[in-house]
Amino acid sequence: MQTYGNPDVTYGWWAGNSGVTNRSGKFIAAHAAHTGLIAFWAGAFTLFELARYDPSVPMGHQPLIALPHLAALGIGFDDAGVWVGGSAVVSVAVVHLVASMVYGAGGLLHSLLFTGDMQDSEVSQARKFKLEWDNPDNQTFILGHHLILFGIANIWFVEWARVHGIYDPAVGAVHPVEYNLNLAHIWNHQFDFLNIDNLEDVMGGHAFLAFAQILGGAHHIATKMGSGLLGSYTKFKGSGLLSAEAILSWSLAGIGWMAIVAAFWCATNTTVYPTEFFGEPLALKFGISPFWVDTVDLPDGLHTSRAWLTNVHYYFGFFYIQGHLWHALRAMGFDFKRVTNAIGNLDNATVTLND
Incomplete structure (x- = not known):
């Protein structure tokens, strides 16, 4: 976290990054808890989609995200995307839900019980994973x-x-x-x-x-x-450039770029994203920003699985890239308070001129 020249700066509880910046144990706790949230979403959303799935409608023409990926992996559905019964999909969902509890427990253990900084651990192997930015x-x-x-x-x-x-x-x-x-x-x-x-x-x-x-x-x-x-x-x-903020910025750049690549791939490729499970390829449109639209008309204003996946990936990627730029500039020492101060000075100058 940037201190803007004040080495004694403190942050409120809501500034989550500040609590893990130089404490590798807390950093691991945050990673484990985050992984638990992702696993919980995957398990819960798979069950949610399965409850709403209509075998009489092509899978690609339903607003689904998790089920098309399972079908493409050959799990739970026939080659036309029709539910074939069995417990495969439910088993995948339950495994993710159980894993989310394990990850959550790991996050709590590292947060509340284990050492907050790995370099203070009594286990020599664990001390190798201390954080020295x-x-x-x-x-x-x-x-x-x-x-x-x-x-x-x-x-x-x-x-x-x-x-x-x-x-x-x-x-x-x-x-x-x-x-x-x-x-x-x-x-x-x-x-x-x-x-x-x-x-x-x-x-x-x-x-x-x-x-x-x-x-x-x-x-x-x-x-x-x-x-x-x-x-x-x-x-x-x-x-002189390696820091918690710099590494965070690179992580955001990587995930943002991958999300944007995935969006373009999902929008057009029918080998990795079969039409049977994801719907027809999309058309690229431009408004305030790029977006993809369905090339097939569906009833009741519904969208294909491909449209949901593509647009969600693209906009998440876009905002991740913005986060990368924000944190990269802070890591390089740019003080964003200069921006607000400059805007404040412009307002004061305008008031003075009007007077």
């Missing part, structure tokens, strides 16, 4: 563990598609999909990913990403960024 060795060690976990998640997805199978709109059925680890294809899809038309390339990209993330994670854990092989820690490498 301008210490690149500390930051790269934590980053490495994140990358490895992301890589494992990619492996799970690839193996689910290879062993269980996912819905392939090219054949109109759920079937096992082998990944195509063609590096030339993967490289070329950097520029035309919106037009990917086969799941083998999609899985190949995820397999390559898993390899890159795990390798990168191991590199970040094993090496020192501030000295040694990679040279001294200079301003070019971020010296």
Whole structure:
């Protein structure tokens, strides 16, 4: 949190970030509790959508978010998006609800019982996860563990598609999909990913990403960024810029950019987002800002699942990017009070001129 030159500044209870800025234990508590909220939403909303789901209407023509993703993974629905019974969808929802309680309990434990700062922990392994914002060795060690976990998640997805199978709109059925680890294809899809038309390339990209993330994670854990092989820690490498606010700004930039990419992908791609489950591709319109509209008329003013997903992702991404700019400027030392002071001075000048 920026102190505007006052090292003794204090914040009210509502300024949540201030409570975790230099306290890694509280930081972990916030992460665990946040994950619990996300898991609770996923479980509860899946049950909510299942209660409202109408098998007589195409899934893509209903305002659904969670169920189309489950159907695309081959869970609970047939190839036309019709509920086939069983307990698969309910089981997924319940697992998320139970997980939300576990995460919530973890958040409470780290917040109320465990040490507020990991460097004060009696467990030597836990002390490695202390927060030293301008210490690149500390930051790269934590980053490495994140990358490895992301890589494992990619492996799970690839193996689910290879062993269980996912819905392939090219054949109109759920079937096992082998990944195509063609590096030339993967490289070329950097520029035309919106037009990917086969799941083998999609899985190949995820397999390559898993390899890159795990390798990168191991590199970040094993090496020192501030000295040694990679040279001294200079301003070019971020010296003086690393801070809680700076890292928050980069996180917001990453999630914001991914949300915007997902919006464009969801709006147009029918391989990853099958028409059967998400509805027809959308048309891009411009008003005060870009937005996407359905290309099919639905009764009672309803919208397709694709329209809901696309627009929600885009506008969340847009505001995340604004948050990134806000926190990045603060991390660089910009004092936003100068803006309000300048506006106040303009008002005073106007009053003086009128007098």
